[in-house]
Amino acid sequence: MPLVEPVRPVSERIASVLFGRLQFLAAQYSLYAPVCEVIRPTRMGGYTPKHLQIVLTQEAPEIDEELGCPGNPPATGYRLLFNIRCHAMPSEKDITVIDEILNTMAADVVLVVCDEDVHDQGQWHTMNDLAINAEFQSLESIEPDGSYVGVNVPLLVTYRTDENNPYNVRA
Amino acid sequence: MTLHDMIAADAVTVFGNTDDFAEVVTYHPHRHYGEAARSSRSINAVVFREQIQVLTQDGDTVAPVWQIHVANSAVDGISSEELDLGGDSLEFPPRDGKTAETRTITQLVGQDHGMLIVECR
Numbered sequence: 680m681p682l683v684e685p686v687r688p689v690s691e692r693i694a695s696v697l698f699g700r701l702q703f704l705a706a707q708y709s710l711y712a713p714v715c716e717v718i719r720p721t722r723m724g725g726y727t728p729k730h731l732q733i734v735l736t737q738e739a740p741e742i743d744e745e746l747g748c749p750g751n752p753p754a755t756g757y758r759l760l761f762n763i764r765c766h767a768m769p770s771e772k773d774i775t776v777i778d779e780i781l782n783t784m785a786a787d788v789v790l791v792v793c794d795e796d797v798h799d800q801g802q803w804h805t806m807n808d809l810a811i812n813a814e815f816q817s818l819e820s821i822e823p824d825g826s827y828v829g830v831n832v833p834l835l836v837t838y839r840t841d842e843n844n845p846y847n848v849r850a
Numbered sequence: 851m852t853l854h855d856m857i858a859a860d861a862v863t864v865f866g867n868t869d870d871f872a873e874v875v876t877y878h879p880h881r882h883y884g885e886a887a888r889s890s891r892s893i894n895a896v897v898f899r900e901q902i903q904v905l906t907q908d909g910d911t912v913a914p915v916w917q918i919h920v921a922n923s924a925v926d927g928i929s930s931e932e933l934d935l936g937g938d939s940l941e942f943p944p945r946d947g948k949t950a951e952t953r954t955i956t957q958l959v960g961q962d963h964g965m966l967i968v969e970c971r
Contacts, residue, residue: 769936
């Protein structure tokens with residue numbers, strides 16, 4: 680394990696694991712819809728829209744009261760929703776059905792996140808033994824505004840940390 | 851010369867003049883699969899920089915956009931016929947004085963016989 684791991688909170692380590700898995704999509708994981716890049720945006724975006732691009736964002740973690748448990752220190756459960764946004768911006772001359780592209784991108788996202796060959800630590804839903812569970816939510820269309828179109832693949836991750844130390848994973 | 855012709859000419863000689871409003875940017879046409887490559891070229895453009903917008907497609911993120919006015923011309927600007935909103939891009943400094951970056955043309959905001967107004971992100 681790299682030395683920098685313990686100095687990052689559990690939420691960020693989970694995000695890094697997810698980001699790492701998604702990056703396989705930009706390395707010829709899918710031959711039909713080869714992703715051009717996977718992005719975690721900066722405050723000002725920091726990227727320009729491209730065809731077959733994935734943008735990973737997240738919501739603020741919410742406390743899950745039911746997953747908390749007593750102890751010394753007690754543990755706090757969190758639910759963290761990641762939005763895996765698949766952007767498609769094919770050429771105007773491309774006659775491929777746009778839904779076909781989006782269906783494939785969304786399927787590839789699920790496949791790569793769950794692929795046992797991509798990660799070798801624990802089961803896919805534990806995000807390298809950092810989380811209790813991870814489950815995909817209903818797909819959401821990204822409303823077109825005349826530029827790119829896309830589909831969001833939400834992934835809800837639940838994890839637990841020390842109440843007084845969000846850097847420490849609690850089983 | 852008709853008014854129609856004069857407006858088209860003004861797009862190049864006035865708005866596209868680097869002594870007046872314009873600056874030099876680089877147009878990178880997208881190459882669609884199976885097509886011959888189209889060469890990048892320098893064109894004159896009026897760049898309105900970093901207009902902050904809320905982009906609802908990405909979950910209400912706030913990001914800068916650039917609105918760029920170019921002559922509707924395959925020689926002096928970008929012709930509406932050749933423009934491909936699926937990969938064409940422009941290279942320009944995102945902020946005055948900074949190094950040029952390549953930004954995708956995301957929308958055709960307006961067009962007439964003389965000029966095109968495109969949005970880059």
